[in-house]
Amino acid sequence: MELKIENLEVTLQKNKILNRVSLTVKSGELISLLGASGCGKSTMLKSIAGLLDIEKGRICLDAKEIQNMAPEKRGTVIVFQDLRLFPHMTVEKNIAFPMELKKVPKARQKEIIKKLLEDVQLPGFEKRKIKEMSGGQMQRVALARALACEPSILLLDEPFSGLDEKLRLEMGALVRKLQKERKITTILVTHDKKEALQMSDRIALMSNGHILQYASPTEIFQHPENRQVAAYFGKANYIEGTVQKEQFDSDYISCEAKGYADGKYELLVRPFDVKVIAEGSAVEIREMTYLGETVDLYLQDEKQTFYAQDISARIHAAGLMEGAKAGIEFAPESICLFPEEKE
Numbered sequence: 001m002e003l004k005i006e007n008l009e010v011t012l013q014k015n016k017i018l019n020r021v022s023l024t025v026k027s028g029e030l031i032s033l034l035g036a037s038g039c040g041k042s043t044m045l046k047s048i049a050g051l052l053d054i055e056k057g058r059i060c061l062d063a064k065e066i067q068n069m070a071p072e073k074r075g076t077v078i079v080f081q082d083l084r085l086f087p088h089m090t091v092e093k094n095i096a097f098p099m100e101l102k103k104v105p106k107a108r109q110k111e112i113i114k115k116l117l118e119d120v121q122l123p124g125f126e127k128r129k130i131k132e133m134s135g136g137q138m139q140r141v142a143l144a145r146a147l148a149c150e151p152s153i154l155l156l157d158e159p160f161s162g163l164d165e166k167l168r169l170e171m172g173a174l175v176r177k178l179q180k181e182r183k184i185t186t187i188l189v190t191h192d193k194k195e196a197l198q199m200s201d202r203i204a205l206m207s208n209g210h211i212l213q214y215a216s217p218t219e220i221f222q223h224p225e226n227r228q229v230a231a232y233f234g235k236a237n238y239i240e241g242t243v244q245k246e247q248f249d250s251d252y253i254s255c256e257a258k259g260y261a262d263g264k265y266e267l268l269v270r271p272f273d274v275k276v277i278a279e280g281s282a283v284e285i286r287e288m289t290y291l292g293e294t295v296d297l298y299l300q301d302e303k304q305t306f307y308a309q310d311i312s313a314r315i316h317a318a319g320l321m322e323g324a325k326a327g328i329e330f331a332p333e334s335i336c337l338f339p340e341e342k343e
């Protein structure tokens, strides 16, 4: 089902939490709401699910307006971080709960539960009590229970944040697989940019109750609409220069700048697109931090500091170390220019 949100406004205790937010999620898409704590991600989910009152705006599922419908009539399901399972009941009873409400016949319930437990890789766990399970297993049960509802929209409110990194990756991959197979329109709330980049068809980056940019992971990472979006996705170097006749020129790099009008700009260069080489002495390696596979480098020339990230083995093989002089090259994967900031 397609979800369309138009000019959504939510005020809680006299504070405007969502300010004219519009967003469309295509049928079968998984999108992430990403952003710092308190920016309004959970409020968006709760508004869609009907768990809090909205002040203005429309929420449509396919062509049907749902903003005035009771939560249970919307067909939306939220999985919260705390999962809200019944600890003293068995896995089977937990998963059966939404089906009981829908009066699905018992025999059919059993078949569905068996298949769901296979899908979430917990075959044969029907009789196990929730309080006897690990955190990762409980996550799988919560997912199975959500899927048992056959939701029109699946809403995931940071469901993996209590897990260690390995389990988080596993759960993320499992959710993505099942969501794709079943073509469930899904919204994932997260403040983990890696998780959002890995899992989503599109990412809506939020700040202070509005959406800064809504785009695919590659688009939002490589072509952030402004410096705030660029900064959210990691460290950035900026190189001042000028565009003339769709050509960007600077002291460090010249490249084609298709679609940009003449003027002064700053070129965004991500740390992995800065190459430090043994030949040359343009920069001094001020600081070098070893991070296992990669190494972080602060490089200084007479004008500015550059931040680089590189493969440790390559830096080691090139004999580069802290305090040494080195050459520098810039090879941005794509061209992203921002108009020069006026002081």
Ligand SMILES: Nc1ncnc2c1ncn2[C@@H]1O[C@H](COP(=O)(O)OP(=O)(O)OP(=O)(O)O)[C@@H](O)[C@H]1O
Binding pocket: 012, 013, 017, 035, 036, 037, 038, 039, 040, 041, 042, 043, 044, 191
């Ligand atoms: N019931 C409420 N009454 C008043 N203010 C609320 C209520 N619920 C949330 N808020 C406020 O609304 C703002 C947005 O909260 P929300 O939970 O949507 O943020 P979030 O982006 O999901 O944050 P987090 O990542 O920390 O969960 C916060 O400033 C919060 O304090």
